[in-house]
Amino acid sequence: MARRVCAVVGVGPGNGAAFAQKFASEGYSVALCSRNQEYLAELEGNVENSRAYEYDARNTSAQHAFERIRGDLGPVSILIYNAGAGQFGSIDDVTVEAFQHAWEVNARGLFLATQAVLPDMRASGSGNIVVIGATASIRGGARFTSFASAKAAQRSLAQSLARHLGPQKIHVSYVVIDGVIGLERARKQMTDAPDEFFLTPEKIAESVYFLTQQDPQAWTFELDLRPFGEKW
Secondary structure: OOOOEEEEEOOOOOHHHHHHHHHHHOOOEEEEEEOOHHHHHHHHHHOOOEEEEEOOOOOOOHHHHHHHHHHHOOOEEEEEEOOOOOOOEOOOOOOHHHHHHHHHHHHHHHHHHHHHHHHHHHHHOOEEEEEEEEHHHOOOOOOEHHHHHHHHHHHHHHHHHHHHHHHHOEEEEEEEEOOOEOOHHHHHHOOOOOHHHOEOHHHHHHHHHHHHOOOHHHOOOEEEEOOOOOOO
16 A cells, blocks of 8 residues: 655754654655755655655745655645744834745745645545644734734635635644744753753644544644643
8 A cells, every 4th residue: 555645844853853753653655845955865864754855935836846746755645834934023123025035935835835735635535734833823922023924824824724625625724833842952042941841843743643633523723732831
């Protein structure tokens, strides 16, 4: 039996790598999509049944990348959209170019990737699209001018997709990441924070995998993930 295919858009050393490892361990072929080819080559060597693809979420030719994935691995049954960007600053600090860039990666990039995978999902009569969001999608801080507005657009787009595609048995879900992910750079900046303060990429990946296995009679659209001690 051919392996099902999970495409992860926006693969880095945190959540993206954890998603790849989790789905590969569950028997999926994994398409690793990112601009960072050097990192992808390293990760490809460590994740069984994975393949790296150069991918820029801002590029309007997303269809071509997914054609290569389809040819190499097969039709995509799960899309995890983990790409994100946003310059932090207030309206006085952020340039219009930075504002546009955040929107292109978070919202337009999701639009393009979804268009690219829909033919495969519709042909099979099922599919999963999981969008990795942030608290900024529902609450705009003073210094989150570009990031919050782009993430809010992304969340609204995901809602629209879920309502349109749900009756076609394509499950769209949005994961609100509320907290600091325990990457090396974050821990170096917050040396006094205990381990339980941080979100763990591997635990996030377990929750994302759970979403993709839900029965259509009990689908989740929005899932909040935060450490137990996070204020909210």
